[in-house]
Amino acid sequence: MxxxxxxxxxxxxxxxxxxxxxxxxxxxxxxxxxxxxxxxxxxxxxxxxxxxxxxxxxxxxxxxxxxxxxxxxxxxxxxxxxxxxxxxxxxxxxxxxxxxxxxxxxxxxxxxxxxxxxxxxxxxxxxxxxxxxxxxxxxxxxxxxxxxxxxxxxxxxxxxKAQERAQEHVGRVGGRLEGALRAIRTIKVSRAEDRTAERIIDDARVSTKYSIRAVRREAIAxxxxxxxxxxxxxxxxxxxxxxxxxxxxxxxxxxxxxxxxxxxxxxxxxxxxxxxxxxxxxxxxxxxxxxxDLEQESSVPAAAGLAAAGAPAILELRDVRAAYSADSEPAVKGVDLVIPRRGHVAIVGPSGAGKTTLFSLILRFLQPQEGEILLDGVPYRELTHEQVRARLAYVEQDTPVVPGTIRDNLLLSHPEAGEDELLKVLHDVRLAEMAGNLDQELSPTSVSGGQRQRIALARALLRTPDVLLLDEATAQLDGLTEAAVHDCIADRASKGAVVTIAHRLSTVIDADTIVVLQDGKVRAQGSHAALLETDELYASLVEALSLAEGKSPAAA
Structure with missing residues (x-):
C-alpha cells in the first residue's frame, strides 16, 4: 500500500x-x-x-x-x-x-x-x-x-502462453540435468555423454523456441x-x-x-x-x-502419544497389504510379523519379494492399504510420523552423504549428542581416524562407499534407537571391518531390536530369527538351521549366497 x-x-x-x-x-x-x-x-x-x-x-x-x-x-x-x-x-x-x-x-x-x-x-x-x-x-x-x-x-x-511453456521446459532441463549428474559415472562408462546431452538440450531448445516466440510477439506489440x-x-x-x-x-x-x-x-x-x-x-x-498440493506427513497425533513400554513386541505388522499406487499390484500381501524388543531379525527373499517395501512401511514412507502396524502396542495411525521415527534408526544400502561436515552427518538424528558420544560411536564402527577432523566437509567423492556406510551406521547407533533397521549395512566393507561392524550389531541386538535386509551369508547366520519373503508374503520364519532343513527356497538362497562368497553351504 x-x-x-x-x-x-x-x-x-x-x-x-x-x-x-x-x-x-x-x-x-x-x-x-x-x-x-x-x-x-x-x-x-x-x-x-x-x-x-x-x-x-x-x-x-x-x-x-x-x-x-x-x-x-x-x-x-x-x-x-x-x-x-x-x-x-x-x-x-x-x-x-x-x-x-x-x-x-x-x-x-x-x-x-x-x-x-x-x-x-x-x-x-x-x-x-x-x-x-x-x-x-x-x-x-x-x-x-x-x-x-x-x-x-x-x-x-x-x-x-509462450512464456509459460518456455518456463515449463526450463524445469524439465533442470530435472534431466540433475538426474544425469547423479548418474555421471554410468553415462561416461556407457560413452553416452553426447546422447544424454542431446536429450537435455532438446528441452533447452524447445524452451528457447517458445521464448523467441514470446520475444517476437512482444516486439510486434x-x-x-x-x-x-x-x-x-x-x-x-x-x-x-x-x-x-x-x-x-x-x-x-x-x-x-x-x-x-x-x-x-x-x-x-x-x-x-x-x-x-x-x-x-x-x-x-x-x-x-x-x-x-503435495501430500504432507502427519504432524498431529490422532490420539495421545505412545503407550508405556509393555507390549510383548516393539513392532508388529497385522495382515498388512500395501501398493505404491492405487492401480499397481500390491508389493506386500497380508504380512503378519512380530519384531521382539531384543534380538536380530533378518529378512531374506528373492528380488521383488517385498523386502524394501516392508522397510518402507515400518519407516512410514508408505501407508498400508489394509491391516495395521503397531509400535509398542500403539497403532501407527494414532502416532505422528515424527513419533514413530524417533524410535527407529535406518541405514540405507546405498548410503548418501548428507551435505555438511562429518559432525553434521553424525548429529543429523540427534543434534544434542555430545562430543564423547560422537568419538565413541566412530571408534565402534572403526572410523577412529575421522575423530580428529569432525568438521571436515563431506562430498560423495571424499569418502569411500564403505566409509559412507560406516558413517551412516554410526549415525544410526548414536543414542541407541529402539529399532535399528539395516539394509545390508556391511555390503561395501572388507572382511576385518565387517567383523567389527557385526560386533556392533550384535551388541545393539542385545539391548534392542535389529532388523536387517540380508544380502550376505554372514548376516543370515548371525540372526536370531530369519523371515523368508516371497511374492510379498511371509513364506517361513525361524532359525538358520531350522529353515535350512525345512524351507526349499531358503536353502536355495543360502546356497546362492554361499557361492557368491566362496563358501560351501555345508560349511555355512
Missing part, C-alpha cells in the same frame, strides 16, 4: 510537470516573473527523486522477502511431503520451482500489481488533463490509445504501440497547429498537450510490461502452488 501511494505520488509529479511548463510559457509571454514556475519545476524534480529512490528500494526489498518466504515455504513442504509424493516427480524440476519460478514471482508480487494500478491511473490522469487543455486533440489521442489497447489485448495472451503513439503525435501536431491558426488554442496549451502526448508512452509501456510480468508471475505461482 505504501509502494502504491509513493507510485501515485510520483505519477502526480509527472502529470504536474507539463502544466508547470505551460505556466512558464504563459509567464514568459506575459513578461511576468519566472521565479515561481521555475521554483515549482525544481521542487517537482527534487521531490520526484526522493520518491523514486524510496519506492525503488522499498519494493525491491519487498520482492526479495516474497522470494524468501516462497522458497522457505516450498523447502519445508518438500521435506515434509510423503515419500511417494516427492519421488513421483523429478527432483530437478522441484529444485527449479524453488530457484527459478520464485524469481518470476518476485516481479508479479512486488511491482507488477502496483505498476498496473499506477499505469492505469497515470493513463487516465494524462487523458483527463489533455481534455482540460483541448477536447478535440483529446479525441485524436483517445482513438490512437484504443487501437493500441486492442492490439495489446490480442497479443498479450499468446505472449503469456511494442512496435505497434510506439508507431501508434508517434502517429498520434503527428496528428496532434497537425490538428493543434490548425487550431492555433484559428485562434481557438494557445501555443502554450499545444506545447503542454504535446508533452502529455510524449509522456503517454510511459503509462502504456508500464501497463504492458507489468501485465506481461504479472502473467509470467501467475504462471510461476501456479507451478509453486502445486508444491502445496
Amino acid at each position: 505504501l509502494g502504491l501511494f509513493l507510485a501515485l505520488l510520483g505519477s502526480g509529479m509527472s502529470l504536474a510537470t507539463p502544466m508547470v511548463t505551460k505556466w512558464v510559457l504563459d509567464s514568459l509571454g506575459a513578461s511576468l516573473s519566472l521565479s515561481g514556475p521555475i521554483t515549482a519545476l525544481v521542487g517537482l524534480l527534487l521531490v520526484g527523486i526522493v520518491i523514486l529512490t524510496w519506492q525503488w528500494i522499498m519494493l525491491g526489498a519487498l520482492g526479495e522477502r516474497v522470494v524468501l518466504e516462497a522458497r522457505e515455504s516450498m523447502v519445508r513442504r518438500l521435506l515434509r511431503a510423503t515419500i511417494p509424493a516427492v519421488t513421483r516427480r523429478q527432483s530437478g524440476e522441484l529444485v527449479t520451482r524453488v530457484t527459478s519460478d520464485t524469481v518470476l514471482l518476485r516481479e508479479a508480487a512486488s511491482s507488477s500489481v502496483i505498476g498496473l494500478i499506477n499505469g492505469a491511473i497515470m493513463l487516465v490522469g494524462t487523458l483527463v488533463l489533455m481534455g482540460v487543455l483541448d477536447l478535440v486533440l483529446l479525441g485524436t489521442t483517445v482513438a490512437a490509445v484504443v487501437v493500441v489497447g486492442l492490439l495489446f489485448a490480442t497479443l498479450m495472451p499468446a505472449i503469456a 511494442w512496435t505497434l504501440a510506439w508507431s501508434g503513439i508517434q502517429l498520434a503525435i503527428i496528428l496532434i501536431l497537425g490538428v493543434g497547429a490548425w487550431r492555433v491558426s484559428l485562434g481557438v488554442l494557445e501555443v502554450s496549451s499545444l506545447i503542454a498537450f504535446l508533452l502529455y502526448a510524449f509522456a503517454l508512452m510511459e503509462p502504456i509501456t508500464e501497463l504492458s510490461q507489468n501485465l506481461t510480468a504479472l502473467q509470467a508471475g501467475i504462471a510461476a505461482a501456479e507451478r509453486i502452488r502445486s508444491v502445496d
Whole structure:
C-alpha cells in the first residue's frame, strides 16, 4: 500500500510537470516573473527523486522477502511431503520451482500489481488533463490509445502462453540435468555423454523456441504501440497547429498537450510490461502452488502419544497389504510379523519379494492399504510420523552423504549428542581416524562407499534407537571391518531390536530369527538351521549366497 501511494505520488509529479511548463510559457509571454514556475519545476524534480529512490528500494526489498518466504515455504513442504509424493516427480524440476519460478514471482508480487494500478491511473490522469487543455486533440489521442489497447489485448495472451511453456521446459532441463549428474559415472562408462546431452538440450531448445516466440510477439506489440503513439503525435501536431491558426488554442496549451502526448508512452509501456510480468508471475505461482498440493506427513497425533513400554513386541505388522499406487499390484500381501524388543531379525527373499517395501512401511514412507502396524502396542495411525521415527534408526544400502561436515552427518538424528558420544560411536564402527577432523566437509567423492556406510551406521547407533533397521549395512566393507561392524550389531541386538535386509551369508547366520519373503508374503520364519532343513527356497538362497562368497553351504 505504501509502494502504491509513493507510485501515485510520483505519477502526480509527472502529470504536474507539463502544466508547470505551460505556466512558464504563459509567464514568459506575459513578461511576468519566472521565479515561481521555475521554483515549482525544481521542487517537482527534487521531490520526484526522493520518491523514486524510496519506492525503488522499498519494493525491491519487498520482492526479495516474497522470494524468501516462497522458497522457505516450498523447502519445508518438500521435506515434509510423503515419500511417494516427492519421488513421483523429478527432483530437478522441484529444485527449479524453488530457484527459478520464485524469481518470476518476485516481479508479479512486488511491482507488477502496483505498476498496473499506477499505469492505469497515470493513463487516465494524462487523458483527463489533455481534455482540460483541448477536447478535440483529446479525441485524436483517445482513438490512437484504443487501437493500441486492442492490439495489446490480442497479443498479450499468446505472449503469456509462450512464456509459460518456455518456463515449463526450463524445469524439465533442470530435472534431466540433475538426474544425469547423479548418474555421471554410468553415462561416461556407457560413452553416452553426447546422447544424454542431446536429450537435455532438446528441452533447452524447445524452451528457447517458445521464448523467441514470446520475444517476437512482444516486439510486434511494442512496435505497434510506439508507431501508434508517434502517429498520434503527428496528428496532434497537425490538428493543434490548425487550431492555433484559428485562434481557438494557445501555443502554450499545444506545447503542454504535446508533452502529455510524449509522456503517454510511459503509462502504456508500464501497463504492458507489468501485465506481461504479472502473467509470467501467475504462471510461476501456479507451478509453486502445486508444491502445496503435495501430500504432507502427519504432524498431529490422532490420539495421545505412545503407550508405556509393555507390549510383548516393539513392532508388529497385522495382515498388512500395501501398493505404491492405487492401480499397481500390491508389493506386500497380508504380512503378519512380530519384531521382539531384543534380538536380530533378518529378512531374506528373492528380488521383488517385498523386502524394501516392508522397510518402507515400518519407516512410514508408505501407508498400508489394509491391516495395521503397531509400535509398542500403539497403532501407527494414532502416532505422528515424527513419533514413530524417533524410535527407529535406518541405514540405507546405498548410503548418501548428507551435505555438511562429518559432525553434521553424525548429529543429523540427534543434534544434542555430545562430543564423547560422537568419538565413541566412530571408534565402534572403526572410523577412529575421522575423530580428529569432525568438521571436515563431506562430498560423495571424499569418502569411500564403505566409509559412507560406516558413517551412516554410526549415525544410526548414536543414542541407541529402539529399532535399528539395516539394509545390508556391511555390503561395501572388507572382511576385518565387517567383523567389527557385526560386533556392533550384535551388541545393539542385545539391548534392542535389529532388523536387517540380508544380502550376505554372514548376516543370515548371525540372526536370531530369519523371515523368508516371497511374492510379498511371509513364506517361513525361524532359525538358520531350522529353515535350512525345512524351507526349499531358503536353502536355495543360502546356497546362492554361499557361492557368491566362496563358501560351501555345508560349511555355512
